[in-house]
Amino acid sequence: MLQGIGSRGRREIDARRAAPATLTLFLAPALLLYAGFTIYPVIRTFYNSVQTIGPQGQQHFVGFANFSALLQTDFVFWKAVGNTALFTIVATIADVFGGLLLALVLFARAPLAPLLRIVWFTPVLMSYVVVGIIWVWIYDYDWGLANQVLRAIGLGAFEQSWLGDPHTALWSVMATHVWKWLGFNMIIFLAALYALPGEVLGAAELDNCGWAAKLVYIIIPMLRPTVVNLLVLSFIGKMMVFDLIWIMTGGGPLWSTETVSTYVYKRAFDWNTFDLGYPSAVAVLWFIIILAFIVLMTRLLRQHDRLEF
Amino acid sequence: MWRRTPLLLFVLLYTVVSGGPFIWVAVMSVRTTPEIFASPYALPSRFHWEKFVQAWAHSNYSTYFWNSIIVVSTAVVLITIFGAMAAHCLARYRFRGNRPIRFLILSGMILPPQLLILSLFQILLDYHLYNTLTGLILVYVAGHLAMTVYILEGFFAQIPQDLFDAARMDGYGDFEIFWRITLPVGAPALFTTVTLNFIVLWNEFLYAVVLLTEDDKRTLPLGIMHFMGSHQLDVGMVATGLMIAITPVIVLYALFSDTMIRGMTAGAVR
Numbered sequence: 308m309l310q311g312i313g314s315r316g317r318r319e320i321d322a323r324r325a326a327p328a329t330l331t332l333f334l335a336p337a338l339l340l341y342a343g344f345t346i347y348p349v350i351r352t353f354y355n356s357v358q359t360i361g362p363q364g365q366q367h368f369v370g371f372a373n374f375s376a377l378l379q380t381d382f383v384f385w386k387a388v389g390n391t392a393l394f395t396i397v398a399t400i401a402d403v404f405g406g407l408l409l410a411l412v413l414f415a416r417a418p419l420a421p422l423l424r425i426v427w428f429t430p431v432l433m434s435y436v437v438v439g440i441i442w443v444w445i446y447d448y449d450w451g452l453a454n455q456v457l458r459a460i461g462l463g464a465f466e467q468s469w470l471g472d473p474h475t476a477l478w479s480v481m482a483t484h485v486w487k488w489l490g491f492n493m494i495i496f497l498a499a500l501y502a503l504p505g506e507v508l509g510a511a512e513l514d515n516c517g518w519a520a521k522l523v524y525i526i527i528p529m530l531r532p533t534v535v536n537l538l539v540l541s542f543i544g545k546m547m548v549f550d551l552i553w554i555m556t557g558g559g560p561l562w563s564t565e566t567v568s569t570y571v572y573k574r575a576f577d578w579n580t581f582d583l584g585y586p587s588a589v590a591v592l593w594f595i596i597i598l599a600f601i602v603l604m605t606r607l608l609r610q611h612d613r614l615e616f
Numbered sequence: 617m618w619r620r621t622p623l624l625l626f627v628l629l630y631t632v633v634s635g636g637p638f639i640w641v642a643v644m645s646v647r648t649t650p651e652i653f654a655s656p657y658a659l660p661s662r663f664h665w666e667k668f669v670q671a672w673a674h675s676n677y678s679t680y681f682w683n684s685i686i687v688v689s690t691a692v693v694l695i696t697i698f699g700a701m702a703a704h705c706l707a708r709y710r711f712r713g714n715r716p717i718r719f720l721i722l723s724g725m726i727l728p729p730q731l732l733i734l735s736l737f738q739i740l741l742d743y744h745l746y747n748t749l750t751g752l753i754l755v756y757v758a759g760h761l762a763m764t765v766y767i768l769e770g771f772f773a774q775i776p777q778d779l780f781d782a783a784r785m786d787g788y789g790d791f792e793i794f795w796r797i798t799l800p801v802g803a804p805a806l807f808t809t810v811t812l813n814f815i816v817l818w819n820e821f822l823y824a825v826v827l828l829t830e831d832d833k834r835t836l837p838l839g840i841m842h843f844m845g846s847h848q849l850d851v852g853m854v855a856t857g858l859m860i861a862i863t864p865v866i867v868l869y870a871l872f873s874d875t876m877i878r879g880m881t882a883g884a885v886r
Contacts, residue, residue, distance in 0.1 A: 322780035322793070323710045329790045333705035334717065336698040337761050344736065344758030345724055351735035409630065417627050425873045426635045431880055432865055433638075434819030436837040437858055440844055441637045444851065450656045452640075490634065494881050540884060547728045550821045554841065571730045575737075576826065583734050590730040597728060 355587035362581040373588035383562055383570060384589065391566040394481055395545040401485045403537045406492020407530075411522070413493070414500045424497065428490035435487075439554030442483040446470050470556055473563035480555050480564055484548065492537055499533040500526070535608045539601065546597050567593050638862065644855035652852050667856040677860060679832055680839030687749050687835055688817045691756040695813050696806060698757065699764035704798045706765070707772035708780065718769070724762030732759070733826050740827060752827050752835075756817055764809045767882050771805035772798055811872070811879030818865065836861050 356373060358366045377384055409427060413420045430438065445452045446469035454466040469479040503526070511521050527534075549568035552558060558565040558573065567589065574586040644652055646663045671677050706718050736755060737746070745751030775798065783793050799806070821837045828834055834842060843857050869876055 322777070322784040323708070325705075325709050325711070325790050327711075330705055330709060330711055333701045333790075333794070337702035337721065337765070338717070340698065340754065340758045341721060341724065341761055344739075344755050345727065345732065345761075346720075348732045348735040348739060349727065351739065352731050355735060412623065412626060412630075415623065417623060419627075423627060423631060425869075425877075426631055428873075428877055428880075429638065429869070430634055432815055432869060432876065433862065434837050435821055436819075436840050437862055440840070440854065440858060441641055445637065450653070452657075455657070486633070491881065491884075494877055495884050498881075536884070543726065547730065549729070554821075568728075568730050571734070572822075572826075575734050583738065587734050590728070590734060594728055594731045598726070601726065 352587045353591055355584050356591040357588075358584040360582050360584045366584075369584070373585050374592065377585070377588055377592065383565065384567075386562045387565045387567045387570040390477055390562075390564060391546065391548070391568075394477065394484075394548060394566065395542060398481050398485055398545050398548075399538060399541045401481075402488050402541050403492055403534065405485065405489045406537070407496050407534070409489060409493040410496035410500055411526075413497060415518075424494070428494060430487045431490045433487070435550035436554055438483065438487050439551050442479075442486075443470065443555055446479055471560060473561045476556055476560060476563045480552055483555065484545075484551050487551070488541070488544075492541070495537060496530065496533060499530055503529055538608070539604050542604065543597065543601065546593075546600070638866075641855050641858050641862070644852060645859035646856075647852055649850050649852035652855075664852075667853065668860065671853060671856045671860060675843060675857075676831060676834070676839060677843075677857065680834050680836045681860065683749060683832075683834060684818060684836040687753055687756070688814060691753045691760075691817055692810055692813045694753070694757045695760050695764050696810055699761050699809065700768055700799065700802070700806065701794065702761070703765045703768035703772050704794050707769045707775075708793075708798070721762055721765050724759075725766065729759075729822050733823065736823075737826055747828055747830055747833055749828075749833060752824060755823055755827065756820070759823070760813050760816070763883055764813065767809050767812075768802065768805055772802055775801050807875065808879045808882045811876055812882055815865070815876065815880060 355366075357368060357370055359369050359373075360366050413424055417423065444450075448454060448466070448468045448471070451469070453469060457463055457466050467475050470476050507525060507529075508521070511525055516525075547568055548566055549572065552564050552566055552569050553572070556564045558569040571586045571589050571593075574580070574589065575583055640657070643660060644656075646665060646667065647658075647660050648664055648667070651658075651661070702721065706714060706721075740746040740751045740755075743751070745754065779797055779801070780793060783797055788796070819837060820835075821841075824835050824838050825841075828838060831842070840854075840857055840861055844854050847853050
């Protein structure tokens with residue numbers, strides 16, 4: 308807040324200030340691209356969501372008709388919402404706590420920990436296309452690894468057409484998704500574990516505190532902010548899940564793996580209706596729901612944190 | 617020693633589960649499809665390296681590969697330059713509108729792709745950029761600025777102000793300060809964002825699948841999907857194709873594993 312007080316000479320060398328032209332030059336490229344390819348599309352999607360768009364691009368204002376059709380008569384949408392909710396809740400919990408488990412294993416001085424950390428992180432770097440195709444093979448009924456293993460250990464009765472059966476398809480894709488992202492959560496937890504104050508853990512050891520007690524009473528409470536962050540982050544990612552499902556099942560069989568995102572894509576580009584209005588309404592509604600959850604989760608979980616300390 | 621046996625078993629098991637599938641694909645990539653169907657999990661009896669030549673030359677793999685290289689490298693360079701300029705401006709200067717602009721850019725981090733993709737399709741058609749690599753590059757740059765500015769701004773803000781005051785005393789202009797102080801001092805953060813954006817864009821699928829439909833414009837992920845579609849039963853060739861897509865990532869990972877891990881997880885811890 309020096310700029311008001313300083314003399315003219317002081318102001319000229321104040322490195323915190325710059326001419327408006329300079330500021331504009333620094334910000335212009337980013338802001339122009341951002342305006343043209345992010346802000347404008349968002350506004351246009353909101354605008355499209357109250358329109359019906361014909362094959363030649365002619366638009367008609369329909370008010371909230373898209374939204375009411377969506378909420379009242381569209382059973383595929385509701386199926387997709389149910390699947391996405393199940394996927395989000397189960398995969399988020401599995402991802403975050405599975406990652407914590409892996410991090411604790413490495414933290415407990417497993418042999419070769421630095422190397423294992425690198426191997427275990429590998430799936431995070433691979434594209435959904437690569438991961439998806441590999442796992443389609445693993446789930447293959449005839450020669451896939453999943454059934455081969457079951458047969459080998461004498462559980463041949465449990466062999467499945469994993470991705471072909473509506474009862475197992477969603478769970479199978481979920482397992483692949485968790486497999487891909489576990490390493491990510493592990494790395495974040497590992498960093499948080501190494502940042503824990505050594506004196507506290509040392510004091511616990513002096514008091515003859517066992518591993519389990521140390522975990523429950525010291526490590527987990529101190530990791531709480533990390534857990535909250537990862538839960539929110541993972542939650543957002545899973546609410547938008549698209550790529551892996553599109554690649555592995557395309558939403559089938561019988562809508563059993565349809566998610567909101569795959570449904571938006573299908574309605575827009577696969578159904579040959581050319582109507583971008585209706586899928587825009589789905590996208591807008593879903594964005595509002597995600598936003599509400601983000602606000603709710605950060606409020607609930609983080610507020611609680613502040614009260615505790 | 618016995619107490620640690622369950623731990624060691626778990627470690628061994630998870631290593632096989634996380635790394636095994638990639639080894640399996642690597643093995644299949646040098647076996648022919650009849651060999652694979654005879655025994656899916658056997659080791660290669662003879663290494664069929666010629667399959668790589670075949671995939672590269674007889675399908676459009678070389679085109680997909682170079683398209684990916686062009687799109688990803690151009691986009692990463694632009695994101696880094698534009699993102700660093702904006703981050704420098706937001707971190708260093710006090711001016712009216714600083715906070716609203718920061719909020720506007722950073723809010724891009726929570727926008728679902730589905731909210732953008734439908735109208736981006738229309739907009740690129742309007743601009744005559746649909747089905748062009750240029751269009752995809754611009755979309756990628758705009759879409760990844762938010763995270764990049766977020767990471768860089770946090771780092772740039774921690775550079776001691778004295779450095780900038782001294783530079784100003786010595787008569788450096790604003791752009792000289794950016795070029796000769798912020799960028800060199802911020803190099804580690806720049807390196808992190810370059811890595812992050814490179815991996816994410818190299819793997820990107822959704823925008824590419826909507827915005828590119830011509831075969832000679834396809835990037836690698838689309839190319840593999842297309843290849844998979846037309847060679848459904850030729851598992852051996854698809855495995856070779858997958859290996860071509862995986863290899864650059866594996867080579868980079870072997871050389872820079874720590875940087876890549878840091879890059880992929882940057883921005884997750886606040």
